[in-house]
Amino acid sequence: MNPDDPRAQRTRARLRAAILDLAADKELGSITMAEVARRAGVNRATVYLHFPDMDALVTDAMEETVAQVARAAALCPRDAPRDRAPEPLVGLFEHVAARATLYRRMLGAQGSALFAARMRERLTAELATRFTGGSRPEGFDDVPAELHATYLAGALTGVISHWVTGERPAPAAEVTLAFWRLFRA
Amino acid sequence: MNPDDPRAQRTRARLRAAILDLAADKELGSITMAEVARRAGVNRATVYLHFPDMDALVTDAMEETVAQVARAAALCPRDAPRDRAPEPLVGLFEHVAARATLYRRMLGAQGSALFAARMRERLTAELATRFTGGSRPEGFDDVPAELHATYLAGALTGVISHWVTGERPAPAAEVTLAFWRLFRA
DNA sequence: CAATCTATGCGACAGCTGTCGACTAAGCAA
DNA sequence: TTGCTTAGTCGACAGCTGTCGCATAGATTG
Numbered sequence A, B: 001m002n003p004d005d006p007r008a009q010r011t012r013a014r015l016r017a018a019i020l021d022l023a024a025d026k027e028l029g030s031i032t033m034a035e036v037a038r039r040a041g042v043n044r045a046t047v048y049l050h051f052p053d054m055d056a057l058v059t060d061a062m063e064e065t066v067a068q069v070a071r072a073a074a075l076c077p078r079d080a081p082r083d084r085a086p087e088p089l090v091g092l093f094e095h096v097a098a099r100a101t102l103y104r105r106m107l108g109a110q111g112s113a114l115f116a117a118r119m120r121e122r123l124t125a126e127l128a129t130r131f132t133g134g135s136r137p138e139g140f141d142d143v144p145a146e147l148h149a150t151y152l153a154g155a156l157t158g159v160i161s162h163w164v165t166g167e168r169p170a171p172a173a174e175v176t177l178a179f180w181r182l183f184r185a
Numbered sequence C: 001c002a003a004t005c006t007a008t009g010c011g012a013c014a015g016c017t018g019t020c021g022a023c024t025a026a027g028c029a030a
Numbered sequence D: 001t002t003g004c005t006t007a008g009t010c011g012a013c014a015g016c017t018g019t020c021g022c023a024t025a026g027a028t029t030g
Helices: A006-023 A033-040 A044-050 A054-061 A063-074 A087-098 A100-107 A113-132 A145-165 A172-183 B006-023 B033-040 B044-050 B054-061 B063-074 B087-098 B100-107 B113-132 B145-165 B172-184
Strands: none
Touching (some): A006 A033, A006 A044, A087 A145, A100 A145, A113 B145, A145 B145, B006 B044, B006 B054, B033 B054, B063 B113, B063 B145, B087 B145, B087 B172, B113 B145
16 A cells, blocks of 8 residues: 555545544444445545554544644743743643633543553653753752653643643643642642 | 352463463463463353453552552651661662562553552552541641652652663662661751 | 546455453452 | 342344455556
């Protein structure tokens, strides 16, 4: 399968759109491959030419979104005042709030372990790059940068997961500020 | 279904043992219900009398183990010296190290989203209880205790996940100390 | 335009899932 | 012990999955 073939690109785009479309309506667990294929206007067998399974499809469809989150997280300066979260972090939580249902479906109990792993991984990588690039919270030189990045990536995805999963989610501004205070240590 | 019926208890115990047994050999994704039933010496249909699906079975089978981790985490005093992790935390990481394969199967990309959610949930609950019970890191009174607990629960599961997933995992003592330093902020 | 390549459509298959109704046998209560 | 209750077994079913070989149509190359 040549991934650059315009036919293949079109098909993948359709599949990505279809799964996101369906995920807006129901839990991942109750979406079938047959359904995705139908929605995408593609033969069921064709799906498997592009993605080994549902998890891979879902995760791939979220790639852009996740990259956005990771980039925003890595952009946060550490020297912002304790009572005012930096702009990128505010944007990050607003981004999630605007897609709360989607993130709940992805990160919730019915969600995709692959997606969760991928999201943490991207965050970790982005933060680690930022850290080894020099700008990093002080006083942790005796902790491996990679581990520090993982710690924060876990904390962030944990908070997001808990946030979007809750019954009556708190306002974004509130969570953002609380997270920022915890992060600033 | 009466959960106290000795027949039911015996069957559930067999199923829990069977899934943990199988999980030692292969990824969760390649274990079938039929396989679990066979291994447990139980009819396939019987499994569904106790657990709605594989995720539920796996998560239930890990309940004790997860509770152990959550308890250990909540027991950590915050005033231990920066260069020496408190005993409960050491025990926690050793516990995970001794079951690294199992945790990798549970928390990895092929793992169970339900299990991951449950583990974070238990950790959050245990820490939140501890926090509202008075003993809590200072300087965070302006952050909801529940959110603080979630932050740490996410960080811990994130680190564990990353740790057991890595190719050549670092020694437990190393990770323990690094985590402790990050936690102490 | 013609010839070639290949992504997709199509139908079929074995295996797994979750559920059902009828039957068997283990536990409990009198 | 006797009889009732109910967990478990058994066989069957529809639906989904992942894979296959073959046919078709869309893209590329000359």
